[in-house]
Amino acid sequence: xxxLKLRLLLEQFLLEDIGERDVTSELIFGDTxxxxxxxxxxxxxxxxxxxxxxxxxxxxxxxxxVDLKTKDGERIExxxxxxxxxxNIQELLKGERVILxxxxxxxxxxxxxxxxxxxxxxxxxxICDTRKTTPGLxxxxxxxxxxxxxxxxxxxxxxxxxxxxxxxxFAGSITKAVESVRAQLGxxxxxxxxxxxKEQMLEAIVAKADVIMFDNRKPDEIQEWIQYVPEGILTxxxxxxxxxxxxxxxxxxxxxxxxxxLTHSVKSLDISAKVTVL
Numbered sequence: 001x002x003x004l005k006l007r008l009l010l011e012q013f014l015l016e017d018i019g020e021r022d023v024t025s026e027l028i029f030g031d032t033x034x035x036x037x038x039x040x041x042x043x044x045x046x047x048x049x050x051x052x053x054x055x056x057x058x059x060x061x062x063x064x065x066v067d068l069k070t071k072d073g074e075r076i077e078x079x080x081x082x083x084x085x086x087x088n089i090q091e092l093l094k095g096e097r098v099i100l101x102x103x104x105x106x107x108x109x110x111x112x113x114x115x116x117x118x119x120x121x122x123x124x125x126x127i128c129d130t131r132k133t134t135p136g137l138x139x140x141x142x143x144x145x146x147x148x149x150x151x152x153x154x155x156x157x158x159x160x161x162x163x164x165x166x167x168x169x170f171a172g173s174i175t176k177a178v179e180s181v182r183a184q185l186g187x188x189x190x191x192x193x194x195x196x197x198k199e200q201m202l203e204a205i206v207a208k209a210d211v212i213m214f215d216n217r218k219p220d221e222i223q224e225w226i227q228y229v230p231e232g233i234l235t236x237x238x239x240x241x242x243x244x245x246x247x248x249x250x251x252x253x254x255x256x257x258x259x260x261x262l263t264h265s266v267k268s269l270d271i272s273a274k275v276t277v278l
Contacts, residue, residue, distance in 0.1 A: 001051060001143045009136070010056050013098050025093040034278040035089040037096055039082040039103065042270035045111030047076045048144045049103040053083055056099040061091040073110065073147040082271065086278065096273050104268035105137070106144040112243075112266050113148025116259060119246045128153045128256050130238070132264035141263045153258050161191040163209075174200060178207040192236070201225055205233065214254070215239045222252040 039053075047070045057064040064087030070076055082103075085092060116127050128151040133141045142152045154160035163177045171177035174193055181191055192211035193204040204212050205228065212229060214222045216239035229235055236256040237249055249257055 002139065003051065003055070005139060006051055006055055007059065009139070010052070010059055010098075012136075013102075014056070014059060014095060017098050018094050022090065022094045025090045029089045029093075031088070031090070033089045034087065035092055036276045036278055037085045037092050038274045038276070039085075039100070040272050040274060041076045041078055041080045041082055042272050044075070044077050045107055045269045046114045046148050047074050047082060048072050048106040048110035048147045049099075052102045052106065052140070053085070053099055056095050056102075057085055057087070057092070060095045061087055063087060064091060073149075076107075089277070092275070096275075100271060100273050101268075102137075102140065104271050105134075105266070106140055106147075107269035107271065108266045109141055109144035109263055110148035111269055113145050113150040113262050116243060116246060116262065117149040119243060120250055120257065121247070122250050125250070125252075125254055126151045126256050127262075128236075128258045129262050130258050130260040130264075131156065132260040134263070145262055150262065151256070153256075160189060161185065162213075163191065163193045165194060165196070165215075168194075168200075174203045174209075175207050178204070178209060182208075198225055198228075202228060205229060209233065211236060213238055213258075219248045219252050222249070222254060226253045 050068055050072050053068060054066050057066055064085060067084045069081050069083055076082065113127065120127060129142055129145045130153055138155065142155065145152060154162065161181050163174065167177050168174055171180065178191060178193065190210040192213055193209040194213045194215045195201040195204055196215050201212055211234040213236040214225065217237065222237055226235055234256070235254040236258055237252060237254045238258040241249060241257060241259060
């Protein structure tokens with residue numbers, strides 16, 4: 001994770017919540033009163049958010065002591081203590097909600113990713129995410145996918161070419177779209193083509209796409225079509241794949257399965273923050 005970018009993100013998130021000041025905490029507690037926050041898992045899952053806890057509280061006050069009891073990617077159980085944070089009560093309360101929200105979301109993503117990887121149970125096919133992330137949280141959410149055992153798809157519109165149905169419709173054909181890209185693109189960027197029919201797949205092969213996506217195709221269709229894909233072209237399945245039917249794609253032979261729900265509709269892991277005056 002880019003620590004400089006994380007710091008900038010957390011500054012924005014904390015400023016959004018704190019504004020000019022935490023009126024409640026400042027009017028109740030003195031400047032020297034000390035306290036402790038203990039983060040406790042209320043359900044089992046995969047922990048993610050070490051640097052969020054460290055950096056978030058450090059931004060509020062570098063003297064705040066952070067004691068993490070687990071590491072990113074580790075399995076946690078209900079009732080387990082995840083971290084203890086000690087310092088000025090005012091500063092602890094200013095950061096508690098923002099940091100807890102991020103910790104819960106990242107751990108939720110890592111947990112569901114880990115579940116997907118376990119359900120697929122494949123030595124060949126990798127689980128990956130999509131661009132269906134929360135605006136402002138993409139770096140954190142994609143990091144959580146990796147900690148859960150998954151892989152990242154492209155980060156944005158800038159780091160890979162993905163020729164989708166709208167591009168094909170406007171360009172006139174897969175061939176024209178890929179030819180246009182090839183004529184201008186540097187050799188370091190891959191070209192993926194989204195296909196919905198066997199004919200489109202064959203056209204993408206002739207056009208020499210680097211990656212072919214089978215969009216909203218059933219497992220038996222993919223198994224039939226993938227035989228035509230030559231070695232050297234990567235394959236991906238996406239669309240209509242859930243935790244309930246994920247195992248059905250185990251023997252399709254694709255290199256990747258991309259799952260939007262890992263980030264766009266994930267349930268945050270339930271974590272509580274218990275406070276104590278010292």
